[in-house]
Amino acid sequence: MILRTLFTTSALACALLSGAAPSAFALEPVTRGGWTMGLGLGVGHGEIVPPTGDSFYAKDGASHTILVLRSLSDRTRAGIAWQTWLTERGNNGQRIRRSMQTVTASGTFVPGAIHNAWSGFYLRGGVGIAQGRYSTADSDEHGEDINLQKKDQTGIAFQGGLGYEFHVTSTIATGMNVMANYAGYEDELFDHGWYVPVSFTLNWSFK
Numbered sequence: 001m002i003l004r005t006l007f008t009t010s011a012l013a014c015a016l017l018s019g020a021a022p023s024a025f026a027l028e029p030v031t032r033g034g035w036t037m038g039l040g041l042g043v044g045h046g047e048i049v050p051p052t053g054d055s056f057y058a059k060d061g062a063s064h065t066i067l068v069l070r071s072l073s074d075r076t077r078a079g080i081a082w083q084t085w086l087t088e089r090g091n092n093g094q095r096i097r098r099s100m101q102t103v104t105a106s107g108t109f110v111p112g113a114i115h116n117a118w119s120g121f122y123l124r125g126g127v128g129i130a131q132g133r134y135s136t137a138d139s140d141e142h143g144e145d146i147n148l149q150k151k152d153q154t155g156i157a158f159q160g161g162l163g164y165e166f167h168v169t170s171t172i173a174t175g176m177n178v179m180a181n182y183a184g185y186e187d188e189l190f191d192h193g194w195y196v197p198v199s200f201t202l203n204w205s206f207k
Contacts, residue, residue, distance in 0.1 A: 036204070
């Protein structure tokens with residue numbers, strides 16, 4: 001419920017910002033300051049494959065993104081990106097949560113013209129660390145978690161995707177992106193996994 005509320009709030013905020021943005025900003029080339037801080041919230045599908053047995057697939061996982069990038073040129077930025085994917089299922093009153101997250105050294109490239117609306121289109125890729133978690137919890141009479149048990153796995157992560165953004169002010173841009181994440185764990189619960197969220201984004205650029 002909390003994740004659904006956050007997703008709805010973010011979507012409404014992006015829609016309001018987009019609707020309130022002056023057309024002049026929306027049509028101007030996207031310029032980015034020396035630094036960019038970004039947030040993303042979305043939903044996507046993914047799969048977790050164990051060493052043995054059936055894999056787990058879900059198409060309703062919630063995703064969160066935080067990134068910090070430094071401009072290297074008009075077309076390139078580099079920095080750190082953190083993205084997650086979380087699902088929850090119930091089984092006889094027990095909550096079963098599976099999640100994956102990646103922290104990657106990330107590079108962003110603008111392949112199109114930088115003096116018109118194509119400047120908002122970008123490609124992004126990175127490599128880094130993956131973490132997977134499997135946890136179970138029971139609920140008390142107030143709906144709070146009790147008897148929480150969890151197991152974490154770590155591995156290598158790869159990320160790649162594309163997106164588009166446009167200005168709503170001279171320093172703030174909003175848009176959407178699609179990011180594919182692969183995580184290799186080779187552990188007792190997760191052998192490997194992947195997830196592909198579609199996210200609303202909100203970025204702030206400054207010097």
